[in-house]
Amino acid sequence: MIVLGLLLVLLAGGAFALVLTEESARYILFGYTFELGHVQMFLAGAAAAAVLLAGVWLLGSGSRRAARQRRRLRAARAETSNRMARLEGEKRDLERKLEREHTAVPGDRLVAGAEDPR
DSSP, X not given: OHHHHHHHHHHHHHHXXXXXXXXXXXXXXXXXXXXXXXXXXXXXXXXXXXXXXXXXXXXXHXXXXXXXXXXXXXXXXHHHHHHHHHHHHHHHHHHHHHHXXXXXXXXXXXXXXXXXXX
16 A cells, blocks of 8 residues: 555656646647646646545555554564463473472382382
């Protein structure tokens, strides 16, 4: 939407520049000659203004949409980072607990599924 808005703004700017650079009411555009009256010139200006406003609106809405997506992405990354930190903490706690269990009484423990040697 931002690109389309920019194109519309440039198109309207080109139309305004064309009107400002011509000294007469005769305009040559792409090999065609246009001679506009007062009402036709007013309507052409109104159309150029409408195109300009549409382009500015598209630029604004596209920028807001992109900012909203960046905010959502930033929040998702922060949430993922918090979740990873919490999981890393749980992992360290479980590793410490497992290490304590292995160092506590190594001979008295039975391996799961093994039979009692007595």
